[in-house]
Amino acid sequence: MLPATAVSLAVLAGLLAWPVPAALARAGWPRRDPLVALLCWQAVGLAGGLSIIGALLVHGLAPWGRSLPAAAWAVLTGDPASSRVRGDHWVTLTLAAVLAAELLGVLALSFVRTARTRRRHRAMLEMLVRPSGVAGDSVAGVTLLLEHPAPVAFCIPGARPLLVLSSGMLAELDEAQLAAVVAHERAHLRERHHLLLLPFVAWRAALPVLPAADRAHDEVRDLVEMRADDVAVASLRCPEPRRTLAAAIVAVAGGAGGEVPAGALTVTGGAVAVRVRRLLAPARPLPAAGRVGALVSALALLLVPTLLLVAPAVV
Amino acid sequence: MNSLGELERAVLEHLWAVGGPVTAARLREVFADRGLALTTVHTVLTRLEQKGFVVSDTARPRQFTARASREEHAAELMHEVLGQAGDRQAALARFVGSVSADEVDLLRQLLAAHPEAGHRTGEPGAG
Numbered sequence: 001m002l003p004a005t006a007v008s009l010a011v012l013a014g015l016l017a018w019p020v021p022a023a024l025a026r027a028g029w030p031r032r033d034p035l036v037a038l039l040c041w042q043a044v045g046l047a048g049g050l051s052i053i054g055a056l057l058v059h060g061l062a063p064w065g066r067s068l069p070a071a072a073w074a075v076l077t078g079d080p081a082s083s084r085v086r087g088d089h090w091v092t093l094t095l096a097a098v099l100a101a102e103l104l105g106v107l108a109l110s111f112v113r114t115a116r117t118r119r120r121h122r123a124m125l126e127m128l129v130r131p132s133g134v135a136g137d138s139v140a141g142v143t144l145l146l147e148h149p150a151p152v153a154f155c156i157p158g159a160r161p162l163l164v165l166s167s168g169m170l171a172e173l174d175e176a177q178l179a180a181v182v183a184h185e186r187a188h189l190r191e192r193h194h195l196l197l198l199p200f201v202a203w204r205a206a207l208p209v210l211p212a213a214d215r216a217h218d219e220v221r222d223l224v225e226m227r228a229d230d231v232a233v234a235s236l237r238c239p240e241p242r243r244t245l246a247a248a249i250v251a252v253a254g255g256a257g258g259e260v261p262a263g264a265l266t267v268t269g270g271a272v273a274v275r276v277r278r279l280l281a282p283a284r285p286l287p288a289a290g291r292v293g294a295l296v297s298a299l300a301l302l303l304v305p306t307l308l309l310v311a312p313a314v315v
Numbered sequence: 316m317n318s319l320g321e322l323e324r325a326v327l328e329h330l331w332a333v334g335g336p337v338t339a340a341r342l343r344e345v346f347a348d349r350g351l352a353l354t355t356v357h358t359v360l361t362r363l364e365q366k367g368f369v370v371s372d373t374a375r376p377r378q379f380t381a382r383a384s385r386e387e388h389a390a391e392l393m394h395e396v397l398g399q400a401g402d403r404q405a406a407l408a409r410f411v412g413s414v415s416a417d418e419v420d421l422l423r424q425l426l427a428a429h430p431e432a433g434h435r436t437g438e439p440g441a442g
Binding site: 146277 | 320323324366368385392411418422426431
């Protein structure tokens, strides 16, 4: 008989593999509170990995004990299995090991690879941008000005974060719009959005067969942009911050044509329109009860598989 | 002060300005006011070569050339950041991703449909 814990974890894993991320991606409320939605996505990702690996482990270790701590202890102390170890136990144990190694391995690899790319980009920027290229007038701090006609702004996170604006960007936008763009990029850096995105980038690469991984990644990437928009708008001092940022987005989108590889066109297009819409006609913020509800659900999502794993068997 | 990073930049600037092959000995003369040892010049050139900014030939003495102009490097960096390469997450968070021409029209309409404050009469909720 399968331990009840393994069954519950498998059911949870099944829910988190498709119905839950699909529902979260379809829901309208995340646009009203991107930060809470981002936390929910982190919980979905973490709980999904925990529950699938946990389900496999609990089933695979069942001959040694009815709960994970008991079974793990028995294996570690060399106690013999109390019931016959069948083929399916070995299969699930192997699967658990492979999956855990893949998820964690890809995450680590992804981390190392992006860190290396960032170092290279940073080195390139340090050579390419003259010290006088630092845009000090309108925007203070470590903002670099890269000579390039396409209007582009991006940031390189890290211990010494860099914010890069292209000369095309400076030509395209007025002072207030430029300040909005800088505030948006600063929000990414300050809130460490790259860390929120990293697991979803890694797991999309690790699980190409799981459509939810793809969907979750796109959703998190868009929410991060919306969150940065919100933070930027709140920090701007100009008369109409929402319209200023929206105008900057539209100007940059219009100016980017021709520089962008064709394959990239449909990737973020829809999300840009969503951003502009929610800036121009903001929805009411999520009521406090909704926020709390979402956060409690996220917490529960993390606690349920954790408790199922560490709690002694009750059935 | 002759920090390596600053020297690298100065040497690369010089190579960009010259636009042709230069020997290490010649570079030492150019930067005579800094009192560099020939080994230092070589170190700087090696580092620039490793970073992909400089190429050298097999002539004796070896001659060093800038691999690409400043503009070409900037374009290369932009391409990586803008591109679809697996690396694109590294620079994360471009302000606006790529948008099709149709989408740009739609965005302009959206902006035009929302006049500036003061001209606004009650507005519908977000779509």
